[in-house]
Amino acid sequence: MLVLKKFARDTSGMVGLVIVLATAVVAVLAPRLAPHPLDAYESHPLQRLQEPSRQFLLGTDNLGRDVLSRVILGARAALTIAVLVVAGAMVIGVPLGLVAGYHRGWVPEIIMRVTDVFLAVPQLILALALAQLLGPSLKNAMLALTLTYWPFFTRIVFAETRRIRVSVFVEALQGLNAGALRVMFFHILPNAAPPIIVRATIGMGFTILSAAVLGFLGMGATPPDPEWGLAISESRQYLPEAWWFAAFPGIAIFLVVFGFNLLGDGLRDVVDPRLRRSR
Amino acid sequence: MLRFFLRRVLLVLPVLFGLLVLTFVLVRIVPNDPSAALAGQNATPEQIVEIRAKYGFDQPLIVQFGIYLRQVVQADLGTSIQSGRPVARDILQRLPATLELTFAALLLGAGLGVPLGVLAAVRHNTWLDHGLRFFTVGGVAIASFWFAIMLQLFFSMQLDLLPLRGRLGTAMTPPAHLTGLFVLDSLLTGRFDAFRDALRHLALPAVTLSLGAMATITRFTRSGVLETMQKEYVLYEIAAGYPRELLIAVYVLRNSLVATITQIGLLFGALLAGAVVIESIYDWPGIGSYAVTAIFTSDYKAILAVTLLVGIVYSIVNILVDLIHGLIDPRVATEL
């Protein structure tokens, strides 16, 4: 397939794909990959705040837990949040954008004004307020992120739909008397897919960052869950001595988000129907 | 142009109204009883009922919304639990600090981002371009709170080069209040000692905050310039014998800045959001750290006020962006 061939030539996109796939493997196999899976949750006062060593490659934290194991286990939380939040936001946002973009009248007007209101406040601040009011927990953090992320998809799908709606092939379909649902879901949605896919990919990275902030501020995961943001927050009072405690979860965040962004960037050029070729 | 401006302002009003509804709904739909929250943890049921009546929580929702609306219009955002003072006053006092930080970050981000973006576009597909691409993708992948901590760890704790936290050293008296931005005020009043100190305190937070903005601006400037270079009129300009330097510096850049400026408007929201976290790490006495404390103390009035304020500031910035857009591209103003 031409798409794959083109993508394979895009080095940075491939790097992104490798990082994302590796993260997924790590997340799935986390309990088996972690060198000290049991030590990840239990505290060992005797081995607290140890420097990286052969036994604990990335050192230990304030409760004597293995940082590497907790970083590995954190990947699972991060990916779960990313996938669920982005999927949830798409389920809400994409149909709204399609409806608002395809029709005219007061329904689209209302949808888009509500979207504007949500977009008028930075997502993180809205999510923080919502998470606080719902009560701090990982589930509520995910809910808050989902409920504040859908407008991004609505906006993109709306713009794409408006653009595609006036294209000649849609007019030709209307000339053949095709129904609105048929045109929207069979014709406009696939044509709008490239930017949605790119947005979703980059959105995963973005969501991981936002979730880490919520965790860092105590509005997300709760101790003793192995979550990267939370870990960095816990590490602050042991600085500058226990630098490893703060550094490695942050590097993990960077790597995964970097992977998603590279992948999204690479996909941008590739998801183009002109690369579809019959055989 | 005036009509264009008025229209933009008018279009923001429904958004602001929607924002009020949203914040109101947030408080009312959320399961927590605001009266209970207001009364504190040790309140008796009678106290809660009393508070409910006092704040009108026993009225129908629409009446409550009316009350809320009137309060907001009168800039009465309630009293903060944590400070015991009116939220509006707290916010007004802390706003300059946040503005100083975000403007500094924006200046840094745009000042470096635009030239870097042009450079990447002009050196399209060279190692420089690829390197900058790594930077732009990586720059938005770093968790800013972590980056802040790492900068503190290195520049303050290890090297002891820059202050760890705060806006001014404890020994330094703040400059006379003119704009509320210490860097500007100290310069205007000739307080160069305060200027130096304020700048040193500003350095790390501003760099932290600007990283994402710089990456995004670089990226958008690059793609904007590249896109403009593909345009028919650039081909014509080349064929008409415009020298390359003039072409890029004047003709291409002005066209591509349209995209960059729209992006800067959108970035302002990200900067405000970033400020929340970064201010709390650097103990920067602005809106952000205020919001974080409010979150920790469940000070919901303060939370809503900050949400509202950020929405308003963001809307104003975007009106400004539209105005600049209209000034750069004459078609925009006539079309709307």
Place this chain on the structure above:
Amino acid sequence: MSDDLVLAVDGLKISIATDDGLACVLDHVDLRIPRGRIVGVVGESGCGKSTLVRAILGILPRAARVERGRILFGVEDLLRLSQRELTRRIRGKEISFIPQDPYLALNPVFTVGTQLLEIMRWHAGAGGNGDMGRRGHRARLVQLLRTVQIPDPEVALERYPHQFSGGQRQRLLIAGALACRPRLVIADEPTSALDVTTQLQILRLLRDLANRFGVSMLFVTHDFGVVAQLCDEVMVMYAGQSVETGQTAEILDRPRHPYTQMLIACHPDRARDLTGIPGTVASPLAPPPGCRFHPRCPSARAVCSTARPGAVVEAAGHEVSCVLYHGPVSHV
């Protein structure tokens, strides 16, 4: 090169590297533009006329390579000049350009005056042509706009491109092309985006200006009808090769090359039975050897697939590249 030629393209061959391989977009292109004449280049899409224009202006895409040939402008080979020299001395000054789509060719965020004056100022400064000064340029430009029949030239200079109609924009671009008193004007399908009544006025204007200013013109088009209306001479291109050159009337009345004959026969004014030309245009990625038209040519012979004949003079100024006109003994 004789004195009365402004431009002479000799045996030009250009290929462009693409994702699918090397595309030989121009091969054996010869073109002569005598002083004060309007020469049309006509051909169907993909025949290489745009590449030819870009080669003369020195604005070929980066992936393009000139394999062979010369482009003589006066005594200079344009292909040997650096971009710097082309910018300073040639483009916009000696050779100017009128683009295809007037709706896209003007920068939307600058006034017309800024854009047109910039070219004049730049070339006056660098070319050593004597600085006329700001006011001088402006006066000359206003005069030019009047010549191309733009109403209210002073006001027009302060307006933005989107405030003009398509025909007026094309007039502005014509004024821009004449601003620095060029010796050669290259027009790339300047009327294909316009309606017939507007097109006629633009053609009439070009004809008048060519006479009045004595400039030579290269006029690229796909429409033989426009050639008939405007051009003195015409060169017919097929799949990157020049196949026939001559006086317009001569070619229209007595086309020699089979391709020219079939192309003219396709025109609705001449066509009786709507036959078209069978087959498809040769791909530049894998051009047929010899004469590129031979796979579609009804008169093709065995030799056509092995070698391409040089041009043969058939009548005064009428040259054909086809074995049919090489007499009984065909040569390579």
Place this chain on the structure above:
Amino acid sequence: MSERMILEVEGLETLLGGERRLLGRARPPVRAVAGVSLALRENEILGIVGESGCGKSTLGRTILGIQRETRGTIRLDGRAVSGLPPREARRARRDIQYLHQDAAAALDPWWSIGRSVEEALVITGVGPRAERAARIDRMLAAVGLEPALKRRYPHELSGGQLRRVTLARVLVLAPRIVILDEPTSGLDLSVQATVLRLIRELLAEFRLAYLFISHDLSVVRQMCDRVAIMYLGRIVELADTRRLFEAPAHPYTRLLLAAAPRLDPGQDLGDIPIHGEPPSPTAVPSGCAFRTRCPHGVALCAEALPMLEPVVDGHEVACHRWRDLAATPAVSTRPAP
């Protein structure tokens, strides 16, 4: 050609746009079609000719039914099909189909050719699958395409092939009227000829009638039985093709004929009294819309709108002065092919 009218349009008017937005500049609606009456006979090709912005495409879209008429009636086989909301209008006018100008853009880039053609049948409710497949194969053969093309995508096809695909998609629905919007635009001359021939062959084969929208007079002369000339939303002249080209009555028609490029060298471009461009449809001049560019305008032209009146049987013109001008020959007449 029979004398039976398959399509009759009377006093058709279409307004476009004209939304009033908050504090925005008020935009009056554009009268893209301003009272058009015409009739199409069975098995006939009626040409609609005009410059860009004259409303010829809007006329086609209104007759098709995807643009709603503001006034006027449309009768299909004597049955009124106007005044309906869009989807019902399309259902009632199923016998009318439309061929878009840009064939490449008229096909969904994500769908293969076979699926795109089948889509037309699916929408109309033709089933089962085997029957659809058979009809598609027959139709592809009729327009001269290989069945193997069904698996290809639009960007892999040439302009001529795409034109045939869109023709097949429309004809597979067995329409009786096809509106052809600039069916040869963007095609090279050598391809144009073959497409035109196909269009003419299909007319006889499927017993169709065409509304042939074009700006190219040479093509129209070759293809059409009758021609209507449009200027700013109105038909200014309507006649048999031969009559129109040999004895044009309206000054605008005369100008168009004179301005069109043709293959005789050494024409004198200077003689043709032409200036300016058509006014914007948002600011149509009073009276006769053409008077601002007309070399024969008199005071009356600014005051009264000329109505179509018969010159001879089957030849109508909307001009106050056609009788005076009939004496003066048209600037230049074209030789017959």
